[in-house]
Amino acid sequence: MGALTADWFFRARLKLRHLYLFVVIGEQGNLHKSAELMGISQPAASRLLAEIETRLGQSLFERHGRGLTPNPFGQLMIRRARAVLDELGDAGEEFNAISAGLLGVVNIGAVMEPAVTLVPQTIEQVHKDRPGLKITVHVADSRALVNGLMDGHFDFIIARIPAGFPGDAFVFEEIGEEDLCFICSDSHPMGERNPPELTDLADYPWTLQPPGTLMRQRIEDLFRHRGVDFPRWVVDTSDLPASLALVDRSEFITVATHKVAALLCDTARFRILNARNKLSVQPYGLVSLRRQRLSPAVASVMEEIRRRM
Incomplete structure (x- = not known):
């Protein structure tokens, strides 16, 4: 296997469902249970895993009768995949906070x-x-x-x-x-x-x-x-x-x-x-530009001012 470049994930066409599969397999150690959690068939999960292993040119899991055990490369991918998914989860929370006017600059x-x-x-x-x-x-x-x-x-x-x-x-x-x-x-x-x-x-x-x-x-x-x-x-x-x-x-x-x-x-x-x-x-008075599009944060502060006017 050759060295991975900085944009390897782009070249390997890595998708979020690949990352999710890594994390679920790491938690379940079983392809059948992992497929059920993802809401896909076991053959589909097997194809996803084989797809990314082929593109990386490296096996990520040891197959055995009891299921799958990540090798050092698999452990790396599970750890990094979990970090990426956690960040995206946090992004969703921040997105909701910004939409609700809970985060931002005024x-x-x-x-x-x-x-x-x-x-x-x-x-x-x-x-x-x-x-x-x-x-x-x-x-x-x-x-x-x-x-x-x-x-x-x-x-x-x-x-x-x-x-x-x-x-x-x-x-x-x-x-x-x-x-x-x-x-x-x-x-x-x-x-x-x-x-x-x-x-x-x-x-x-x-x-x-x-x-x-x-x-x-x-x-x-x-x-x-x-x-x-x-x-x-x-x-x-x-x-x-x-x-x-x-x-x-x-x-x-x-x-x-x-x-x-x-x-x-x-x-x-x-x-x-x-x-x-x-x-x-x-x-x-309270002055804003007529055609200005206010962020949720700005709108929430202005509304607090109006309550005190």
Whole structure:
């Protein structure tokens, strides 16, 4: 017998029923019983075995009156066949798990408020029900998130659809508004004047989201409508930790949603400055591409979010 090449099984036209026959003979040691288990006749089982032995150019079993005993080559084939069939069995279980949304990867994008409220609550429940799912969460402003959704970086986002994007390209399921407030350090001079006058706040340095973002636009509109000059010194950043570091170390003021601010102010290092009138931005929602085909995993996470909306 010559050496087998790496693709020997292809050349030998090895089939799954050959592998199954190896395993069953290894367990039964008898061709008649093996044929019964496979639901074929004994002559058919005998032909299958002879077929593969001929193609390999090597006998795999010792024939004797009591049945069949695998020789070293047969033992090898039985061991490997069992491993292949076990892998295929596992593949079936994984297939069913993926179909049921129990396995897979889900990439989520979210603006700040749902990223610290709705998304963690959802992930907590998903982890209990479907621990095989891998979830990634990216936090950014709505414009960056919508661009990411259209580019295929996210399966869905929790955000707004800014002007300039084709609204008919998305499915938007409204969740709610974000109510805004100002945040300063616990030692800030304005901390004792709550709610403060906007004219007083304008004299302090601010750190805000970059121009063009919805939250920045809302703050600019607030100053303009009140007839108050916009703060002269503003640090632009969409990174909340960077903003908080400035607020914590100096007299900077920043803006966040009430729910985010409530989490931050539990540390007692920050203080909420309430606006004199309601300050909010347009509603955000669950956003997906209209023509997108969702995987079972993605669909299951979105459904968990809907239950909490």
